[in-house]
Amino acid sequence: MEEAQTFEEMGLSEARLAAIEAQGWSIPTPIQKKAIQPALQGTDVVGIAQTGTGKTGAFMIPSLEQIEPGGGLQVLALCPTRELAQQVAEDARLLSRGTSVRVADIVGGVNYDPQNEALSSGYEVIAATPGRFNDHMERGNVDLSNLRVLILDEADRMLDMGFRPQIEDVLRRSPQSRQTMLFSATMPNGVHALALRITKDAVWVEATPQGTTAEGIEEMVYTVKPGKKPELLMYLLERPGWNQVLVFTRTKAGADVLRGHLEKAGVGVDVMHSDRGMKQRVRALDRFSSGSIRVLVATDVAQRGLDVEGISHVVNYDVPQDPEDYVHRIGRTGRAGAAGNAVTFVVSTDLGFLRSIEMRLKRKLPRESLPEFDYAQGGTSKATLSGRPRRTRTGGGMGSKSASELSPEELEALLNPDS
Numbered sequence: 001m002e003e004a005q006t007f008e009e010m011g012l013s014e015a016r017l018a019a020i021e022a023q024g025w026s027i028p029t030p031i032q033k034k035a036i037q038p039a040l041q042g043t044d045v046v047g048i049a050q051t052g053t054g055k056t057g058a059f060m061i062p063s064l065e066q067i068e069p070g071g072g073l074q075v076l077a078l079c080p081t082r083e084l085a086q087q088v089a090e091d092a093r094l095l096s097r098g099t100s101v102r103v104a105d106i107v108g109g110v111n112y113d114p115q116n117e118a119l120s121s122g123y124e125v126i127a128a129t130p131g132r133f134n135d136h137m138e139r140g141n142v143d144l145s146n147l148r149v150l151i152l153d154e155a156d157r158m159l160d161m162g163f164r165p166q167i168e169d170v171l172r173r174s175p176q177s178r179q180t181m182l183f184s185a186t187m188p189n190g191v192h193a194l195a196l197r198i199t200k201d202a203v204w205v206e207a208t209p210q211g212t213t214a215e216g217i218e219e220m221v222y223t224v225k226p227g228k229k230p231e232l233l234m235y236l237l238e239r240p241g242w243n244q245v246l247v248f249t250r251t252k253a254g255a256d257v258l259r260g261h262l263e264k265a266g267v268g269v270d271v272m273h274s275d276r277g278m279k280q281r282v283r284a285l286d287r288f289s290s291g292s293i294r295v296l297v298a299t300d301v302a303q304r305g306l307d308v309e310g311i312s313h314v315v316n317y318d319v320p321q322d323p324e325d326y327v328h329r330i331g332r333t334g335r336a337g338a339a340g341n342a343v344t345f346v347v348s349t350d351l352g353f354l355r356s357i358e359m360r361l362k363r364k365l366p367r368e369s370l371p372e373f374d375y376a377q378g379g380t381s382k383a384t385l386s387g388r389p390r391r392t393r394t395g396g397g398m399g400s401k402s403a404s405e406l407s408p409e410e411l412e413a414l415l416n417p418d419s
């Protein structure tokens with residue numbers, strides 16, 4: 001789906017557009033551009049976004065668009081704190097200006113009466129803290145039968161605060177047919193597993209990091225013959241410091257084949273892609289984050305939201321075709337100020353994708369050439385793990401320039417001598 005660049009292009013109602021304008025929001029934030037349209041179509045959404053990214057608009061605008069006034073409670077947002085629930089309710093009120101939609105916040109530490117009133121008279125939107133909302137459920141005050149959208153906001157904090165039982169209770173009592181949106185600033189295993197379990201065919205969206213360079217991440221591109229990729233990876237895995245390696249392949253089949261190669265070579269490895277069941281994915285992730293396997297092979301679908309600490313290397317075994325995926329993938333290493341490395345394998349037919357990535361990043365990626373693997377070097381000798389291949393920095397044939405100093409034409413000529 002083409003991403004809408006303006007609120008008008010999203011096909012929102014007139015009243016909504018007016019309310020958005022009254023808020024002074026002229027263009028959607030990146031997370032809003034990614035989430036609103038799929039959500040409007042009823043698709044579940046998992047959003048990785050912190051406060052300040054416009055995440056509330058990202059889930060509230062499409063939720064409000066689906067409401068039938070007078071149809072009872074239809075949108076429920078669970079939030080970790082009273083302040084956040086009140087803020088979400090306030091945003092919902094502002095965004096439903098000019099409509100008859102009624103919004104309430106249901107939080108602890110305040111009188112039950114107005115909350116009872118909001119629940120019994122069928123307010124369409126409620127933002128609540130899980131504790132107080134559960135009190136009301138247990139008192140029989142809550143009718144969830146018309147619920148269309150369930151939102152878990154700041155899911156990581158809710159789990160940290162021990163709200164899992166209350167959340168599970170709401171999930172159990174809400175209609176199966178509901179749309180579910182889960183937003184979280186971070187994706188530790190518990191939240192990742194929860195997101196996989198409670199959403200169906202969700203789109204995973206992430207607030208794009210502001211900077212185009214991931215600070216503290218060393219990036220390198222290796223030009224390689226397609227058939228040499230497994231050997232190049234094996235060679236690199238022998239290098240010191242390659243402790244916890246996340247490898248991305250373009251296809252599920254490619255991921256399975258690579259796992260086979262690595263297993264045969266005695267490397268501890270597992271795979272994560274959409275053909276693997278939730279249990280298998282969670283298990284793979286657990287094994288990887290606990291260090292019992294060294295390599296996790298994943299496809300892009302599976303990587304969204306993966307938040308494992310201590311990934312030393314991310315390997316783009318296949319070049320991502322969408323530059324945004326490059327940014328997201330390399331963001332998996334170098335978390336929380338730790339040093340990280342991102343390595344990208346490029347075969348000659350990938351040069352166009354590499355260009356797009358470099359244009360997106362507004363910089364060139366450094367290249368390293370290992371002649372034994374490199375298509376541009378015409379090396380034919382079979383590399384072995386014991387015989388160290390000769391290493392050259394790109395620039396040979398181009399004087400003493402480093403890769404980043406080469407013009408695109410020079411680079412092309414160097415990487416693709418026959419063209």
Ligand code: AMP
Nearest residue numbers: 025027028029051052053054055056057
């Ligand atoms: P949130 O991440 O939802 O807490 O939003 C952070 C702040 O950004 C809030 O003050 C919102 O009012 C504001 N905001 C949300 N969406 C937009 C937008 N599209 N344009 C300008 N400000 C926005």
